[in-house]
Amino acid sequence: MAVDLNLLLLFAEIAETPNLSRAAKRLGVSRSSISQRLKVLERQMGAQLLRRTTRRVDLTDAGRTAYEHAIRIREDASAVQAAMAGHTKHPRGHVRLSVPTGLGRLVLAPVLIDFLARYPDITLQVSFSNRVGDLIAGNIDVAVRIMSDPPDTVVARELCPVEWRLCAAPDLVEALPVANPDDLAGHAIVAPPPAGRDHVIQLRRNGRNRILSVVPRVQAEDFLFLQDALMAGAGIGMLPDYMADPAISDGRLMALLTDYQVIGPGDRILLLTTPTAHPAPAVRALVEFLRASVPDWALARRAGRPPPAGTESAALPRS
CATH class of the missing domain: 3.40.190.290 (D-Maltodextrin-Binding Protein; domain 2)
Incomplete structure (x- = not known):
């Protein structure tokens, strides 16, 4: 039986909420409708995707696999929509970012504020954490971490070394x-x-x-x-x-x-994202901005100069 991609995208929304009632409210439909569509998808998949309790739902192993594929499909659809609407020139959307506590407060906070000023149509949800977790399970688009050897389940880009x-x-x-x-x-x-x-x-x-x-x-x-x-x-x-x-x-x-x-615990500041051929324009804009801004700050620091007053960079034309 073919899998209904719309149901798979619906499943991604369900998986990102704590329970079916919250998912129904978020999507503007009834809880019974959500439950029925989920049963159809599970029948198409031939596997149970969620473990339901009175208070929350948890992904099964099959559900986790389905969710990983669903968000890739959603990202691809978002990339197509953005290209058609010209979003690649004027990025918009929501990005979920995780940063370490000290690095986030002392270095990245002003960079992120400059990013928001440059891209008024992008919204950020920033969490502060030093743990290296699963980006997909943590519902994170971009993570910045200090480490030496990133897991092979992510795409890692070095921003600058750390001593x-x-x-x-x-x-x-x-x-x-x-x-x-x-x-x-x-x-x-x-x-x-x-x-x-x-x-x-x-x-x-x-x-x-x-x-x-x-x-x-x-x-x-x-x-x-x-x-x-x-x-x-x-x-x-x-x-x-x-x-x-x-x-x-x-x-x-x-x-x-x-x-x-x-x-120390790590010798590089790394930018981590999930593997995808077509990242959402808002995610791509943040990644490019951090890659241009953080090395500039690091070079200034090592030269004993004050860090740049802003993150204006010739490498990043203003949208």
């Missing part, structure tokens, strides 16, 4: 100096994930690694909190350069063991 600093409050280091890696054993440690009592600090010098096992005093996924804890003297820990360097420059933090390279 890590081992640092602490000056008063803490003055009271108990750190002249070599062994001196870290006498200090409390402030650490990012992975969580757990067994944590490793990895340092590299002259091509040789030094790995130190430590028990963190404080662990958190939120790097803004980690930065506050370090500046308050809660311990020694690592921060990415875009957070550490300004605080080191103005004396709020001190860089430690600077003759070593600090190996």
Whole structure:
């Protein structure tokens, strides 16, 4: 039996809502109508797509596969519609973006505000998270993450490299100096994930690694909190350069063991999207804007110059 593509697109809308009643309200139809159409699609598919409870619906394995194909069909349809309506020249639409906490607040927030000013017909839904999750399951169009090896289920584009600093409050280091890696054993440690009592600090010098096992005093996924804890003297820990360097420059933090390279949770800022031959124009506009803007900021930072006042770029003509 052939699958009705309209029902498949309807299923994508259902899968993105917590329950059938909410889906019916969102689509402007009755709950019974939604339920009947879902049964028809399941009959066409020959598989149960959702597990229903009184409060919510969850995707089965077959439903997850169907949803992945449905959103690709929806993206292709959106791309065709956009091309016919001239949206490629004047992008419009909604983009769901996930960014890390510290990077999102300190670096990407002004870039995204400039993006919204340039593209008034595009709306953004921004979530702040440091976890690398499934974009499709998380209903995310674009994610920015700091990592070294992206999963092979996504398309990854490098925005710029990241370096890590081992640092602490000056008063803490003055009271108990750190002249070599062994001196870290006498200090409390402030650490990012992975969580757990067994944590490793990895340092590299002259091509040789030094790995130190430590028990963190404080662990958190939120790097803004980690930065506050370090500046308050809660311990020694690592921060990415875009957070550490300004605080080191103005004396709020001190860089430690600077003759070593600090190996952090990731060495690149990556832009992650789902594999699709025809991304929606709004998604494509955001991807291009971030790829043009973030490297400019990184180059200015490494040259010791203030970051660009805006994100105007000759590479991105104003629409």
